[in-house]
Amino acid sequence: MPITIIIGTGISSAAYLLSVKQYLTSTNQALGNVGVVGGADLWQKMSHAHAMGQPTQLLTGNLLGRGREVRGFTPQQLSDRGFLTAGQFSRTIQHYLTQHSCAQLADSYVYRITKEGSKYLLATHVEGEIGGIITCDRVIFAPGPGPARPLATEAGILSEEEIAGFGRRIIKGNDFMSPDWTTPLSLSPEETIVAVYGGSATAAWAVELADMRKMNVTCWFTRPGRDKDAWNAKVRFSEAFPAGDRNNTVEEVYETRRHVYKLKKVESVENSTKIRLIFEQQDGRDVVTYVDLLIYALGAEHTLTQGVRSVLAPALCDSLVAYYDKNRAISSTPSLLAIGTEDRSLMVVGSAMSSAGGFGGSTLQVQGDASRTISTLAPYREINKTLPDAAKPPEGIAMVMAGIEALNEYVPARPVRGGRKAVFIPPRLTTSEGRRLPRGSANPDANRISSHDIDFEWDINFNTSNRTQLAIYIAQTTDLSPFAANLAVALIVYFRTRPENVRGLSDPQVTTIITCADLIYKKLAELNHDLDAQLLHFDKKWGAEQHVVNCVGYVTTTTEWKVFWRNEGISLT
Numbered sequence: 001m002p003i004t005i006i007i008g009t010g011i012s013s014a015a016y017l018l019s020v021k022q023y024l025t026s027t028n029q030a031l032g033n034v035g036v037v038g039g040a041d042l043w044q045k046m047s048h049a050h051a052m053g054q055p056t057q058l059l060t061g062n063l064l065g066r067g068r069e070v071r072g073f074t075p076q077q078l079s080d081r082g083f084l085t086a087g088q089f090s091r092t093i094q095h096y097l098t099q100h101s102c103a104q105l106a107d108s109y110v111y112r113i114t115k116e117g118s119k120y121l122l123a124t125h126v127e128g129e130i131g132g133i134i135t136c137d138r139v140i141f142a143p144g145p146g147p148a149r150p151l152a153t154e155a156g157i158l159s160e161e162e163i164a165g166f167g168r169r170i171i172k173g174n175d176f177m178s179p180d181w182t183t184p185l186s187l188s189p190e191e192t193i194v195a196v197y198g199g200s201a202t203a204a205w206a207v208e209l210a211d212m213r214k215m216n217v218t219c220w221f222t223r224p225g226r227d228k229d230a231w232n233a234k235v236r237f238s239e240a241f242p243a244g245d246r247n248n249t250v251e252e253v254y255e256t257r258r259h260v261y262k263l264k265k266v267e268s269v270e271n272s273t274k275i276r277l278i279f280e281q282q283d284g285r286d287v288v289t290y291v292d293l294l295i296y297a298l299g300a301e302h303t304l305t306q307g308v309r310s311v312l313a314p315a316l317c318d319s320l321v322a323y324y325d326k327n328r329a330i331s332s333t334p335s336l337l338a339i340g341t342e343d344r345s346l347m348v349v350g351s352a353m354s355s356a357g358g359f360g361g362s363t364l365q366v367q368g369d370a371s372r373t374i375s376t377l378a379p380y381r382e383i384n385k386t387l388p389d390a391a392k393p394p395e396g397i398a399m400v401m402a403g404i405e406a407l408n409e410y411v412p413a414r415p416v417r418g419g420r421k422a423v424f425i426p427p428r429l430t431t432s433e434g435r436r437l438p439r440g441s442a443n444p445d446a447n448r449i450s451s452h453d454i455d456f457e458w459d460i461n462f463n464t465s466n467r468t469q470l471a472i473y474i475a476q477t478t479d480l481s482p483f484a485a486n487l488a489v490a491l492i493v494y495f496r497t498r499p500e501n502v503r504g505l506s507d508p509q510v511t512t513i514i515t516c517a518d519l520i521y522k523k524l525a526e527l528n529h530d531l532d533a534q535l536l537h538f539d540k541k542w543g544a545e546q547h548v549v550n551c552v553g554y555v556t557t558t559t560e561w562k563v564f565w566r567n568e569g570i571s572l573t
Helices: 011-026 075-079 086-099 160-164 201-212 248-253 314-318 350-358 380-386 397-407 467-477 482-496 507-527 531-542 546-557 559-567
Strands: 003-007 033-038 103-106 108-116 119-126 129-136 138-141 170-172 193-197 216-222 258-260 262-268 275-280 286-291 293-296 320-324 336-341 346-348 369-373 413-415 421-424 450-453 456-458
Touching: 003 011, 003 119, 003 129, 011 033, 011 086, 011 138, 011 350, 011 397, 033 108, 033 129, 108 314, 119 138, 193 201, 193 286, 201 216, 201 248, 201 293, 216 286, 275 293, 314 320, 320 346, 336 350, 336 397, 346 350, 350 380, 350 397, 380 397, 413 467, 456 467, 467 482, 482 507, 482 531, 482 546, 507 531, 531 546, 546 559
Parallel strands: 003 033, 003 138, 033 103, 138 346, 170 293, 193 216, 193 293, 216 258
Antiparallel strands: 108 119, 119 129, 262 275, 275 286, 320 336, 336 346, 413 456, 421 450
16 A cells, blocks of 8 residues: 655645545545654644634635534624634644544654655654654655745844854744743843834734733834835735734734834843844934844745755756646636646645745746746735635635645535435447547447436535635536526625625625526526527637626626625625
8 A cells, every 4th residue: 555644734734635535536546544744833833822813714714624613604703703723723633634644753854855766765853863764655745834034134144053142032933922932031021122023924923922921012123125115114014914803903002113124233232131123214324222032023935945945855856847726726817736746746735835835936847738837827825816805814724725625626525425326328339539439439438337426515615615616516506507607606706805805705695696696697698588609609709707707897896786785785895
């Protein structure tokens, strides 16, 4: 039996395991015996009481848990401001990893992956010591968003040795948020002055946690950008306050302490616990601040020399291709989904794609099309344009789920046990031209009777499902015409991404949209006796999606339609 090793213990690993079975079954493959290696991920390291950035319904995708309580919103749930906790989420992930693997190697770290013949060799550390070599047939590499970006001043990057010289007074944001973190100072929390560097949600959480620990955050800063809004604090800190109200309090309380600065110097003050921070502000003048702790959360990324590419042997890097949304399940603009070998025996998946696993700008070819390179694909982050605002963080969980579900062509339905089946009897002669057999040839599959299920139980998340998942659901559960079904899908995606629907749509709203799409088609059919022929004509003239796009534009922008949707409980400003 083949052996598959999953590298990583977070959501990407769990999502891949939970979604890939359908794909493998369709190709007569199997993962075989599955082992999991890797240390604790971010959510396992954080306080279990930490409130995550989204409610349950936006963090479960179509894979975690079951039932409408974790899949769909009621109108009341949409208005509530509850958030899933890190403890609940990490326990759920661990449950699925345990359920779908036969062994886990805790506190382990894979530092090199090579290949000999058909086998992959994983050089592994266990609890900081050399652990040996793991041999396997498949590798699913889910390394997360990548190594933390280093702390740097205008003069250059501070080395690990330089940071160590501050005696743990300079801390990475993720380390500070660990329940095991202890202060290196003899000061009380109330006496501890803190500066936080970063404009991300993680930086906001570090500020929030410092406040909860009774510390005094006097300066929260981020570096200027490179465009016309380079020094605009609202723009530069926008990622710290994603939609959904999770960080509203810290946004309001610390508004006057947020600054856009260039960090010129970080110095230790002699005979003191203080760190001297020298900044340059927009007008060119220097600002000096003294703090006891400097916490930095500058994001993460895979690069040419760090992360994925430092683990994979060069020969393996040369064998990889870029997997993309070739079915246009997510949108009409195919985006990067994963990187792996042509036979999928090695796959790099999950939030590592937010920096293309370090392969961005390379000559990596596109899977199935040697004439194209990775640079021709839309970036992974483009997936978030189809999700509710509260699910859009580019390295976020909803993004990971959506990308992996599209990669594995996952459909959130299962056959009803004891349900109906359709029987298929192949014809005696072939009915179409084939590469090997011309039409009318003796059919080698004649008399091979087969059957397939036609009754399915659905457990779909309307707010994170891609277009293909929504279309299959509508086709299998309603009698809508193809155009009405496509219109319903387009309207669901349109409305759930509107700023009025930060958390997405409720189940009743989705039902209303599907019903209205059917009514729109039937009204058009009354006015145009040859409607289907006209639709086919426009599809050939404009492309398969343009007429649906035009229809969505009309029924969501005109005054009478805005009134109609408002009366149906779906607001449009």
